[in-house]
Amino acid sequence: MEPSDLAGMALIAVAGPEDALAFVSSGASSSAALEQEMNAVLNDSGVPRWPGLAAALLRWRPRLTDLAPERDLRVVERLGGQLLVPEDPEWPVALSELELNEPIALWVRGRALVIPEQKRCIALVGSRDSTSYGANVAMEMAATLVQRGFTIVSGGAYGIDAQAHRGAIGAATGRQFLPTLAIMAGGVDRFYPTGNEDLLRAVAENGAIVAEVPPGANPTRYRFLQRNRLIAALCEVTVVVEARWRSGALSTAHHADGLSRTVAAVPGSVYSANSAGCHRLLREGSAVCVTDAADVAELAGAPGTQLTPEQLGAPAVHDGLGVEDLMLLDALPLRSVTSVDKLTIVAGIGATAVLAGLGRLELLGLAERANSGWKRRC
Amino acid sequence: MEPSDLAGMALIAVAGPEDALAFVSSGASSSAALEQEMNAVLNDSGVPRWPGLAAALLRWRPRLTDLAPERDLRVVERLGGQLLVPEDPEWPVALSELELNEPIALWVRGRALVIPEQKRCIALVGSRDSTSYGANVAMEMAATLVQRGFTIVSGGAYGIDAQAHRGAIGAATGRQFLPTLAIMAGGVDRFYPTGNEDLLRAVAENGAIVAEVPPGANPTRYRFLQRNRLIAALCEVTVVVEARWRSGALSTAHHADGLSRTVAAVPGSVYSANSAGCHRLLREGSAVCVTDAADVAELAGAPGTQLTPEQLGAPAVHDGLGVEDLMLLDALPLRSVTSVDKLTIVAGIGATAVLAGLGRLELLGLAERANSGWKRRC
Structure with missing residues (x-):
């Protein structure tokens, strides 16, 4: 049966x-x-009405003749992969939140045949027709997140997906955990799309390729849409790097939102149609704004996120001054010398406050005595 | 006294x-x-402790000798301006939300000496060291908002402020209302900064220039910070177009937030330090993401905001198809011809559903009969 066939899931729930x-x-x-x-x-x-078991049997029975599970198992084993079912101890618990839409099986091939736990998995998704901006962000974000111990999950497509896998693999050297997972809409025996064949081979060698449909299954449009729910469910955070106003990447974000998983979006130029979908998520409040891997790691609950030097910024000379000292500093002339009486008038604070303030500013190297008066020190 | 001198405001509240x-x-x-x-x-x-009336008198009395209100009035009248006080019917009611920090007077010069009501005023603020991206956004946003009947409020500074005023003036031709207000930190008799002299003259000729300090008052740092609260209080929405991680424009945003006014931020490249302050506001959830004037107008409650053609996008051929028809469409071959039986197996839906679905797809021009079977129509 197809993924998320609710009648099929109900039959399995009832009969095993x-x-x-x-x-x-x-x-x-x-x-x-x-x-x-x-x-x-x-x-x-919460499914209110369904066409009934007879209709479901009409859907399933024509496929029985083509069913060859032993052949599928042999294919995946020959590729060094394996079949995971919910009864396996390695089954990802994160998928149970899909409830009746939980897949009935996962076909996995790769360097290791396990799926890292949810809190270590970050989805980086986006449009196929990415810009160089989006491609850079995806690659850098993926690489830095892998360096911080996260696994990058994406869909193996052109554009943002491909850059995310590439960035993850590039940063993977010497790491024990899987740097990246490609969740496929078709069987794991084929590398689709064909233009990504080399990349997907590298994903399989360094990370893993995962599908809920058996080997040989075509990646149909329906399966692409269903595949997005798996990406969302497996990950702690789903980041939309670049997406048009209407984009498949938004479907993954909506799945994540529906599962109460954190959704994040990367901002970009307001003139870039490829960021319009991200801005839409931000504007609707369904995504958090993230600008780098540190932002994403923090959303995933990683401890010890440090502000970058740029964010800390160079402190201004007047940082930490009280309001009266700030007024006093403004009133101090740069070139000429002024008196306490004049400062009292210009700054608009009492003479005692002027004297005390001048003492503090002198201590901070911001004011200095000159002749019988005071001036700004530069 | 200086703006927001709480003891002075309390004295006026008590004694008039x-x-x-x-x-x-x-x-x-x-x-x-x-x-x-x-x-x-x-x-x-909510002011818990203050130094007392004696300390306040020490602050105010030295300035009495320089006080010359009649001279100040003559200066502003010679410039074609006037003084507004809270007792005037033209006093902007929006300022009352500043409570004890409400200014005691506004000095206004310009084409008309009134301040448009809050719901028609939009603040566009940002860094002085703007990029060409921020400058473009500020100018376009200001021009389009003026075309929609809004007044652009800003601080008359270099960078984003200047571009906002420019965009507003450029779109003002033939309009009755004031396209823009510059809220100054110093007196309205001077055009500060001097590099903006021509622009501020144009603001005065087309819109208005406003200050709470009297003519001749210097634009001190303290007054700049206080000035920001006026921009925030006068406007329905405060838009931060471009701001560094630490930027004065964020102070205006925080004032607006404190007054429960809507704060918006324009996203930009994650590689631009000049957008880091905007992304910070978005990330913290204190600002709404806006990408164009329509977004801003909508936040200001303007009716009839239309989606742009880009946002509406070209509908995909499969939009509006049910899940089964989508599966069926995926299963239809492009080049060869297939049978209903085969479609039942490939699509995984019952024969009745296949027949009904083929009828719908034929009607939509997506499927066609060929020989004794069916194929995708392209």
Whole structure:
């Protein structure tokens, strides 16, 4: 069955996966008792109406003849991969939040056949037609996040996805954990799109490639949309690096939002149509603004994020001065010399405050005595 | 007294402006009864402790000799301007939200001596060292907002302020309302900074120049900081167009936030230090992301904001298709012809659904009959 086939998920919930397959394969017609139990499961999940078990059987039975699970297993094993099912201890617990939309299996091939825990996974997603700006941000962000111990999850597509995988692989040298995961809409036996074949081979060698559909499955549009929910569910934070006003990357963001996962967006020029989708998320308040890997790591709860020197900035000479001292400093002439009486008038503060303030400013190297008066020290 | 001199504001609140001045001018020493009443006013406003009336008198009295209100009035009248006080019907009600920090007077010169109501005023502020990106955004945003009937309020400084005033004046032709206001830190008799002299003259000719300090007053650092609260208070929305991580423009944003006015920020490249302050506001959630004048107008409650053609985008062929039709469309071959049975297997939906779906896709021009089967129509 296709991903997120709710009737199928309800049947598995009621009968278990083995009996569910046996029932569909048996050719038996719809059962009122079974349908009632499936109804209960679907109602619990908020599905109000469904076409019924008979309609679902019509959908599943034509595919039985092409079903060859042993062949699929052999294919993935030959690629050094394996099948994960929810009963496996390695099954990612993060997926359970998808509830009835949780996948029934994951096919994995790669350097290691495990999926890192949610809090170490960051999704970097975006448009296929990225700009050089978006490509740079994606690559730098991915590299820095991998250096900080995060796994970059993306969809293996052209543009932002590809740059995110590249940045992650480039920063992976000598690290034990998987730097990147590509979650595919088709089977893990093919590298799709073909223009990314070399990149996806590198992802498989350094990280892992994951799909919920079996080897040989085509990456259809429906599966692309469903795949986005897996990216969102596996990650602590989903970052949209660059997206047009209408973009598939926004679908991943909406899935993450629906799962109450943190969504972030990278700002860009208001003149760039490729950032319009990011700005839309920011404007609607459904994404947090992130400008670098440190921002993202902080959202993922990483401790010890430091401000960069630019952010700390050079302190201004008047930082930390009280209001009266600030007024006094403004009143002190740079070139000529002035008296305490004159300062009292110009600064608009009492003579005692002027005298005390001059003492503090002198101590800070901001004022100096000259002849019988005071001036600014430069 | 200086702007926001809380003791002075309390004295005026207790005695009224004329008696307050008479008391300070009289040379009388501090009065326990007066101090007690001022204490009550300050406590009501959340000021916990103040140095007392005697200290305040020490601050005010030295300035009495230089006080020449009639001269100040003559100066502003000669410039075609006037003095506004809270008792005037033209006094902007928006300022009352400053409470004890409300200015005691406004000096205005310009084409008209009124200040437009808050809901028509938009502040565009930003750094003096703007980039060409920020300058373009400020100018375009100001021009479009003036075309939509808004008044652009800014501080008359170099950079973003200047571009905002320029954009507003350029779009002002033939409009009855004031396109722009420059709120100054010094007196309205001088055009400061001198490099903006021509621009500020144009602001006075087309719009108005406003200050709370009298003619002849220097624009000190303290007065610049205080001036920002006026910009924030007069405007429905304060837009930070471009600002570094530490920037005076952020002070205006914080004032607006403190007054529960809407704060907006324009995003930019994450590599531009001049947008770091904007991204900081967005990240902290204290500003809304705005990318054009339509976004800003919407925040100011302007009706009828239209999506631009870019935002509407070209609809994709598969927009509005149900999930099953989407699967069916994916399963239809582009070049060869396929059968309903095969479609049932590939699409994974029942034969009845395949037939109904093919009918809908044919109607939409997405599928066509060929020989005894079906294919995608391109």
